[in-house]
Amino acid sequence: MLERIRIVLIGTSHPGNIGGTARAMHNMGLADLALVAPRCEPLTADTVSRASGADALVHAARTVETLEEAVADCTLVVGASARSRTLPWPMITPRALGERLPEELAAADGRVALVFGREDSGLTNAELQRCHAHVHIPTNPDFSSLNLAAAVQVLAYECRLTWMAHGEAPAEKDDAQPLASHEELEHYFTHLERTLIAIGFHDPAQPRQLMARLRRFTLRARPERMELNILRGILSNTEKLARPEQPATGERASRGPEGD
Numbered sequence: 001m002l003e004r005i006r007i008v009l010i011g012t013s014h015p016g017n018i019g020g021t022a023r024a025m026h027n028m029g030l031a032d033l034a035l036v037a038p039r040c041e042p043l044t045a046d047t048v049s050r051a052s053g054a055d056a057l058v059h060a061a062r063t064v065e066t067l068e069e070a071v072a073d074c075t076l077v078v079g080a081s082a083r084s085r086t087l088p089w090p091m092i093t094p095r096a097l098g099e100r101l102p103e104e105l106a107a108a109d110g111r112v113a114l115v116f117g118r119e120d121s122g123l124t125n126a127e128l129q130r131c132h133a134h135v136h137i138p139t140n141p142d143f144s145s146l147n148l149a150a151a152v153q154v155l156a157y158e159c160r161l162t163w164m165a166h167g168e169a170p171a172e173k174d175d176a177q178p179l180a181s182h183e184e185l186e187h188y189f190t191h192l193e194r195t196l197i198a199i200g201f202h203d204p205a206q207p208r209q210l211m212a213r214l215r216r217f218t219l220r221a222r223p224e225r226m227e228l229n230i231l232r233g234i235l236s237n238t239e240k241l242a243r244p245e246q247p248a249t250g251e252r253a254s255r256g257p258e259g260d
């Protein structure tokens with residue numbers, strides 16, 4: 001179970017926090033670390049010193065440019081946030097997150113990503129809107145921002161508690177249908193937006209959070225891969241109806257070089 005949980009750090013600027021994260025993960029039995037566009041050299045003397053013997057996790061970490069790449073194969077993406085945001089998103093507590101893991105990982109191909117933000121500015125709204133849910137570690141409301149590696153420690157501990165209570169491999173359900181991965185969901189959102197523009201329902205110049213709301217709705221539903229394929233089929237047919245047939249070559253030629 002623990003090997004199917006990935007810790008994702010976005011835009012980290014202090015190597016010591018990467019080392020501290022590796023230590024927190026290794027203490028709790030997690031090993032899969034991804035770094036998205038780090039704003040520092042990930043492996044420095046500070047990293048090694050704060051990792052206290054867990055720097056192998058940093059050596060093995062995957063460094064990528066975007067959140068999408070880091071979580072493409074994940075079926076549940078949870079963003080850790082110290083603050084609440086303008087468009088409220090489903091929130092879970094660290095304990096509820098841990099307790100949800102056996103069920104999540106029992107789904108065929110289930111893989112979970114826990115995403116952490118920058119030390120100075122956290123996660124952007126766009127990044128948070130790519131997550132199924134947000135997790136907030138309860139704190140003193142007057143001082144709510146934990147050190148990055150400390151936040152990783154708290155959530156990694158909850159993962160371990162659940163693993164200790166449930167044992168190693170969660171039984172794969174007989175009827176488990178693969179859930180849509182993050183990458184499949186992103187393709188769907190791109191297709192949906194393009195179609196909504198084509199039928200005149202969505203004006204990107206006046207977005208009014210339409211796509212964010214549709215994202216929230218879709219992510220809350222946790223669609224299976226097959227359900228998403230049906231929705232994409234509907235979008236493809238809608239697009240065909242929305243686009244008048246391309247004129248035949250001869251017709252186009254008769255309009256002259258500029259067309260009309």
Ligand code: SAH
Pocket residue numbers: 079080081082083115116117118119120121122123135136137138139144145146147148151
């Ligand atoms: N100053 C930033 C917080 C940065 S702390 C802000 O105001 O958003 C770095 C990261 O640690 C955060 O992006 C978040 O992923 C995690 N973190 C810190 N405190 C947290 C908390 N109370 N709950 C959940 N995540 C937290």
